[in-house]
Amino acid sequence: MARLRLGVLISGRGSNLQALIDGCAAPDFPAEIVLVISNKADAAGLARAKAASIPSSVISHREPGFEAAVGDALRDAGVELVCLAGFMRVLSADFVAKWRDRLINIHPSLLPAFPGLETHRRVLASGATETGCTVHFVTAALDAGPIILQEKVPVLPGDDEDRLAARVLAVEHRLYPQAVRLLAERR
Numbered sequence: 001m002a003r004l005r006l007g008v009l010i011s012g013r014g015s016n017l018q019a020l021i022d023g024c025a026a027p028d029f030p031a032e033i034v035l036v037i038s039n040k041a042d043a044a045g046l047a048r049a050k051a052a053s054i055p056s057s058v059i060s061h062r063e064p065g066f067e068a069a070v071g072d073a074l075r076d077a078g079v080e081l082v083c084l085a086g087f088m089r090v091l092s093a094d095f096v097a098k099w100r101d102r103l104i105n106i107h108p109s110l111l112p113a114f115p116g117l118e119t120h121r122r123v124l125a126s127g128a129t130e131t132g133c134t135v136h137f138v139t140a141a142l143d144a145g146p147i148i149l150q151e152k153v154p155v156l157p158g159d160d161e162d163r164l165a166a167r168v169l170a171v172e173h174r175l176y177p178q179a180v181r182l183l184a185e186r187r
């Protein structure tokens with residue numbers, strides 16, 4: 001069967017992009033990354049795309065027509081599923097509607113708890129003893145779309161933001177390719 005064509009949108013480090021690249025490298029993986037788009041020219045993740053010989057483009061959110069350009073690039077590449085991976089822009093309701101059920105995100109909390117930014121700082125401040133990560137469909141409401149997969153991660157005594165983020169990130173890297181596999185296999 002043809003592999004599902006993925007477009008990955010990033011803004012920075014790209015460790016989840018790397019997890020998807022690594023996942024797609026397995027011979028039986030039902031998806032492949034055909035395009036990486038960054039809204040930042042200095043995103044470290046761009047080097048990961050290059051190292052994997054995946055076409056990438058930089059489309060600055062400061063350019064007029066930013067979203068239209070992103071949509072055009074995705075369509076031109078024949079993208080079937082868009083994966084947000086540390087993409088730090090909120091997409092418009094119009095864009096989200098056009099990609100309905102074909103646009104997913106990973107968020108470092110057990111949604112619906114702790115949507116938005118500075119997640120780990122807020123989790124620690126709340127005194128919660130567990131957190132996690134969630135892969136979900138993107139809707140117009142921030143971090144609130146239907147959940148595809150999520151997994152719990154303990155908050156441990158003595159955690160600071162970096163330690164907690166690292167523990168959650170290790171799970172993110174497993175969960176994101178797993179969610180893509182489920183969708184690609186229409187499960």
Ligand code: GRF
Nearest residue numbers: 013014015016086106107108
């Ligand atoms: C991850 O924690 C992801 O859940 C969140 O932003 C971070 C991106 O990290 N949306 P990376 O760029 O994938 O390394």
